[in-house]
Amino acid sequence: MKSRSFCDYCGLAFTGPGYSPDGKSRFCCYGCYLVQRIVGSSSDEGIASWIIIRLGIGAFLSMNVMMISLVLYAAAPGDLGARTIQGLHWLMVILATPAVIILGGPFVLAGLRDLLRHRLTTDVLVVTGSLAAYGVSVAHTIMGRGQVYFDTGTMLLLIVTLGRLLEASAKNRTSQAIRDMMAMTPATARVLREGDEIEISSEEICAGDMLVVRPGEKIPSDGRITTGNCLVEEAAFTGESKPRTCSSGDYVFGGSVDCDGLIVMEVEAVGEDSLVARIREMVTQAQQDRAPVERFAERIATVFVPGIWLLAMGTAAYWAFACHNPARAGMTALAVLVVACPCALGLATPMASCLAIGRAARDGVLIRSGAVLERLPRINTIFFDKTGTLTCNSLSVEDILAAYGAAPDDILMWTAPLESASEHSIARAITTHARTHDLPVGRVTQFRAISGYGVEGDVIVNGESRHVTAGSLKLLLQSYELPPELTVNTESTAIYVGWSGVIRGVILLGDSSRPEAREAIAALKAAGICTAVISGDREDPTRRLACELGISEVFSECIPTAKAEVIKKLRGTGVAMVGDGINDAPALAQADVGIAVGGGTDLAKQSSDITLLGDDLSRIPAVLELSRTTCRIIRQNLWWAFGYNCIAISLACMGYIHPLIAASAMFISSLCVICNSLRLTRSPEKDIAVTPGKS
Structure with missing residues (x-):
């Protein structure tokens, strides 16, 4: 499997070399590099100013080239003399040359790097198209005859650059929720040293330190309260809006908020052992693991660009030799190169998957990989452990x-x-x-x-x-x-x-059943999903709880191996297992999708595909609906990408699309995929209801 990197601006995972102008920072595209430089930190103000000035000069020169071209296009035969036309052509050479250098330079460098790696990418298509239009125009100007296409070469680069900026800004929203979660812990903390409070950087906190947290402050690290009591808001982790009452002996997480009451706590987990770090690691891993549909799209994208090159050359040959129109041949081939949009195909799956994983993490649900997200809509039966899962775990x-x-x-x-x-x-x-x-x-x-x-x-x-x-x-x-x-x-x-x-x-x-369990079971039934209880407990208490919650199928007195055997027989048919203890780990591992509730043991969480950070079972139907919506959006994105390319390339081959319109259409196509995927960021309250039937 190809290794993945993460863009330093938008945070999305990408394969391949990406864009790395200084060899240190890595970006998924030139657009992310531009935006990061423009909106970067104050230490980058000089670079940001230069980037803005360069874009401004490029846009000014390109627009002037376009205005001169409009004069030439609008003039009737005989309105302008030959010397005037030739003068305007040379004026466009003077204006277009720096514009091509300023706007096209980064694309040329990126395209050359790709060619040296034996890769044909969108940057290579853009460079080839714009330089071909510019080069032919310069040659015709020097020879004093023939059509010039300076406006096509410069405006193509300007439109592509602006399109990359818009695309990068939209992609940045994809990982915003995850970045917000990663920045939850405060910068400083108050530690008790020999009876005195000393303010230190959060990075200096060590296991065993005694920290003082006052009302309204964020808790700096994971640990256990030794003195005091308070209400702790953990909505950022669990999605639960109601604060949890905590007192001496209770465990609290770094990044949660002390709503009232001064507490003293002993630090038990720092750095990579903290909950925030573990969430970051799990979400990062989930974005790295590609779903089968994403790998399928990537395989198509790898042969897409070489195919477009062959098609463009074939189109040029047809118009030049069969139709005896060399000028039309060049413009048509240029339109084919530019209108093709592998970006939309490449973004169709990872954009939606990353948004869904980030949205789920924001709501207190950790999904292990994109493949799990793809398997979820196929679930038709869910087995629930009894003790600690369907019950309040307050035996x-x-x-x-x-x-x-x-x-x-x-x-x-x-x-x-x-x-x-x-x-x-x-x-x-x-x-x-x-x-x-x-x-x-x-x-x-x-x-x-x-x-x-x-x-x-x-x-x-x-x-x-x-x-x-x-x-x-x-x-x-x-x-x-x-x-x-x-x-x-x-x-x-x-x-x-x-x-x-x-x-x-x-x-x-x-023990008593969880208050939200009945509602969650009813929502799953409404979605056409069968539910069952599987427990090591005796028949009577297990069946009583099942009847109370509206579950008809009961498996009682099952040891862990028996639980795993029951699940194994149904594996591959769309079976999920929800549990919280060590005795549930074998069954969680055997299920098509294993779901561990937040109060569960570490072994149960390691064996699961999904972890609920809280104990709220209503998140199970919600994450199922999220997965169905995500897979539906992925299918829409793929259909759009395939449909757009088929129609647009066909029209370009027939000569119906001008290269400038082709450049605009290419980025409109990518933005359509991005905007469709961004529907996943809508607030969960609007989408939490489960729709009947299976996707």
């Missing part, structure tokens, strides 16, 4: 049943140290509940997680050691005896705990 202990003389606190005392070694949401709920009781603190050795079933290990409390197992009834019945009094029939999640060959107790936990 709490409802009751503890005990047997064989054990007390509920005994069950909790021996179970909590075991569960503290796990990061499952059930384990967190049990350890959190244990902290509210005045229980001896134990530790665990020989810990082992039995994927999808539970955990076991040697627990040591007050010097006494026991081998404890906690998990599903199916797991414990393999090695432990079940007392009759612990046979439960409940819709709560049940964790059985045993040691010394007997099940000693049952911990019952409850």
